[in-house]
Amino acid sequence: MSTAEETTAGDPQAWAEVTPDAARRLLIAAVEAFAERGYHATTTRDIAGRAGMSPAALYIHYKTKEELLHRISRIGHEKALDILRTAAGREGSAAERLADAVSSFVRWHAGGRTTARVVQYELDSLGPDARAEILALRRQVDAEVRGIVEDGVADGSFDVPDVKGTTLAILSLCIDVARWFSLDGPRTPDEVGALYADLVLRMVGSK
Amino acid sequence: MSTAEETTAGDPQAWAEVTPDAARRLLIAAVEAFAERGYHATTTRDIAGRAGMSPAALYIHYKTKEELLHRISRIGHEKALDILRTAAGREGSAAERLADAVSSFVRWHAGGRTTARVVQYELDSLGPDARAEILALRRQVDAEVRGIVEDGVADGSFDVPDVKGTTLAILSLCIDVARWFSLDGPRTPDEVGALYADLVLRMVGSK
DNA sequence: GGGGAGACTAAGCGCTCGCTCAGGTTCGGC
DNA sequence: GCCGAACCTGAGCGAGCGCTTAGTCTCCCC
Numbered sequence: 001m002s003t004a005e006e007t008t009a010g011d012p013q014a015w016a017e018v019t020p021d022a023a024r025r026l027l028i029a030a031v032e033a034f035a036e037r038g039y040h041a042t043t044t045r046d047i048a049g050r051a052g053m054s055p056a057a058l059y060i061h062y063k064t065k066e067e068l069l070h071r072i073s074r075i076g077h078e079k080a081l082d083i084l085r086t087a088a089g090r091e092g093s094a095a096e097r098l099a100d101a102v103s104s105f106v107r108w109h110a111g112g113r114t115t116a117r118v119v120q121y122e123l124d125s126l127g128p129d130a131r132a133e134i135l136a137l138r139r140q141v142d143a144e145v146r147g148i149v150e151d152g153v154a155d156g157s158f159d160v161p162d163v164k165g166t167t168l169a170i171l172s173l174c175i176d177v178a179r180w181f182s183l184d185g186p187r188t189p190d191e192v193g194a195l196y197a198d199l200v201l202r203m204v205g206s207k
Numbered sequence: 208m209s210t211a212e213e214t215t216a217g218d219p220q221a222w223a224e225v226t227p228d229a230a231r232r233l234l235i236a237a238v239e240a241f242a243e244r245g246y247h248a249t250t251t252r253d254i255a256g257r258a259g260m261s262p263a264a265l266y267i268h269y270k271t272k273e274e275l276l277h278r279i280s281r282i283g284h285e286k287a288l289d290i291l292r293t294a295a296g297r298e299g300s301a302a303e304r305l306a307d308a309v310s311s312f313v314r315w316h317a318g319g320r321t322t323a324r325v326v327q328y329e330l331d332s333l334g335p336d337a338r339a340e341i342l343a344l345r346r347q348v349d350a351e352v353r354g355i356v357e358d359g360v361a362d363g364s365f366d367v368p369d370v371k372g373t374t375l376a377i378l379s380l381c382i383d384v385a386r387w388f389s390l391d392g393p394r395t396p397d398e399v400g401a402l403y404a405d406l407v408l409r410m411v412g413s414k
Numbered sequence: 415g416g417g418g419a420g421a422c423t424a425a426g427c428g429c430t431c432g433c434t435c436a437g438g439t440t441c442g443g444c
Numbered sequence: 445g446c447c448g449a450a451c452c453t454g455a456g457c458g459a460g461c462g463c464t465t466a467g468t469c470t471c472c473c474c
Contacts, residue, residue, distance in 0.1 A: 022421075038331070040247035044462060054423045059463065061421095121328070121386075124245070165394070165402045168387070173376060176383040179328075180375070187372070195372045202409045229451080251432060261453050266433065268451095 014115070017075065023061040025051040030068045035114040039069055039125040069122060070130040076119030077137040083108055084144040094152030095206045101148060102174060102200045103193035109177040110189035116178035145171055149204060159205030170200050221322070224282065230268040232258040237275045242321040246276055246332040276329060277337040283326030284344040290315055291351040301359030302413045308355060309381060309407045310400035316384040317396035323385035352378055356411060366412030377407050 018024040029050035033042040044065050048055045062068050087101035109116040123134060146167040152158030160166050177192060187195075225231040236257035240249040251272050255262045269275050294308035316323040330341060353374040359365030367373050384399060394402075 020421095038245065038247055040245060041332070043460080045460090055462090056424080056464080057422055065462070125248070161405075162402055165399075166406065169380060169403065169406055172383040172387060173380050176379040176386075179383075180379060192372075195369055196376065198368075199373065199376055199410050202412060203406050205409065227451095250430080252430090262432085263434075263454080264452055272432070 014079070014112070015075070018071070020061075022051075022053070022057070026053070026058055026061055027068060027072060031072055031115055031118055034069065034072070034122055035117040039118075039122045066125070066127060066130070069118070070126060072115070073119055073123065073126065073130070073134050074137070076115055077134055077141070080105070080108060080116075080119065081137060081141050081144070084141060088144045088148055094148055094155065094157055095201055098145075098148045098152065098204065098206070099197040099201055101145065102170065103197040105174045106177050106193040106196045107189045109174060110181040110187075110192050113178055113181050113183070116175075120175050120178050142167060142171060152204060152206065157206060159207070166203060170203065173200070221286070221319070222282065225278070227268075229258070229260070229264070233260070233265055233268055234275060234279060238279055238322055238325055241276065241279070241329055242324045246272075246325075246329045273332070273334060273337070276325070277333060279322070279325055280330065280333065280337070280341050281344070283322055284341055284348070287312070287315060287323075287326065288344060288348050288351070291348060295351045295355055301355055301362060301364050302408055305352075305355045305359065305411065305413075306404040306408055308352065309377065310404040312381045313384050313400040313403045314396045316381060317388040317399050320385055320388050320390070323382075327382050327385050349374060349378060359411060359413065364413060366414070373410060377410065380407070 015024050015027055018027050026047060030042070030047045033046050033050060036042075037046075044058050045055045047065075047068070048058050051057075058065075058068075062071075083104050084101050087104055088097055090097055090100060092100075109120075123131060126134065146163060149158060149160060149163055149167055149170075153160050153163060173196065177196075181187075181189075181192065222231050222234055225234050233254060237249070237254045240253050240257060243249075244253075249272075251265050252262045254272075254275070255265050258264075265272075265275075269278075290311050291308050294311055295304055297304055297307060299307075316327075330338060333341065353370060356365060356367060356370055356374055356377075360367050360370060380403065384403070388394075388396075388399065
């Protein structure tokens with residue numbers, strides 16, 4: 001369990017795959033603006049302004065404002081899925097893997113709260129095609145967690161009457177961190193991750 | 208534990224305190240529209256249209272679009288707080304009261320998903336004064352749940368290392384139901400309430 | 415150093431937004 | 445039968461929206 005990598009919108013490394021530089025600056029500006037005010041309340045002028053450009057510059061790199069949200073959402077979901085896959089694929093007991101998955105997933109939602117907010121809460125602002133693509137990624141996220149829970153049930157280390165419902169609750173708990181977490185609050189992302197890993201192990205009756 | 212009372216936006220009884228009739232119809236229309244598309248993506252024309260009125264009629268009963276959201280949010284929070292207070296004040300062990308609080312709170316978020324969505328997720332669309340008023344109500348919600356958890360810890364029936372953090376997680380879990388629950392899904396509000404009550408009792412190490 | 419490609423801006427188009435206002439309709443009190 | 449109050453509509457204002465276009469600037473290749 002490494003310490004939480006910073007994946008705030010301000011970290012250019014998290015968006016290294018977005019090129020050229022101007023397109024990345026615009027995308028980072030959009031993440032910040034969407035997280036603060038929501039997609040619909042954000043104007044293209046605001047995004048371009050934060051990136052130090054004129055409004056028209058946005059349309060050289062992105063066809064529409066929605067394409068920006070789509071790109072952000074896809075990259076974010078892929079990152080989230082990657083985090084869970086890494087934890088799920090490690091050596092160790094089901095309890096260890098579940099604790100690792102939850103704590104790193106929570107750290108991502110807390111530390112990268114800006115990004116996570118957009119990724120988790122602006123899904124409905126996408127058009128039907130883009131939303132369908134993202135929902136497919138979310139089903140994969142669900143499958144990773146459910147896999148770990150099923151492993152623990154199969155080897156008798158977990159006691160879970162309702163695997164699907166419990167999986168849903170675990171993910172719901174983690175995702176909602178993006179709604180309430182604040183870097184100004186009393187807890188660090190690491191602390192919330194550790195607390196939540198413990199709570200989730202209790203939920204699955206880990207022994 | 209009664210069965211979930213219907214508190215969907217369509218239920219006029221839930222908004223009985225809003226008068227006259229036209230003002231209530233507008234408010235119900237606003238709840239539905241805000242829940243479907245979000246506050247900023249909803250137009251005053253849409254709200255008035257759903258209520259069968261012209262756009263101008265809205266401004267006879269409400270000063271601004273934001274006042275509509277404020278009224279909805281305040282009434283909704285008061286209802287949520289009422290539900291928790293009722294459960295917290297009942298006779299019975301801490302475990303019984305916590306299970307009752309969680310299951311009825313979850314039933315409200317699931318069954319009245321339309322209202323709960325607006326109440327829980329459109330808070331940031333309010334201006335500073337209105338938001339401050341609502342946040343005060345939320346602190347009272349938090350205090351009710353924390354009180355039950357503290358009771359259980361005090362009498363030794365709960366094992367909770369971090370009372371504040373666990374209270375936050377419990378509420379977070381319940382609130383997020385409004386994000387993912389669908390009446391078309393495989394679970395009824397009652398079933399989710401029962402599942403969540405069990406999960407929360409596990410989280411607090413109830414014995 | 416001439417020329418084309420790519421990146422960017424100033425200006426603004428067409429549209430829809432929240433909200434307003436003058437005027438019409440309905441209805442109880444007298 | 446008339447009046448004022450309450451309620452509602454049709455028309456539309458000013459502003460700001462997403463997005464486009466014409467043109468400028470900066471490179472790099474030759």
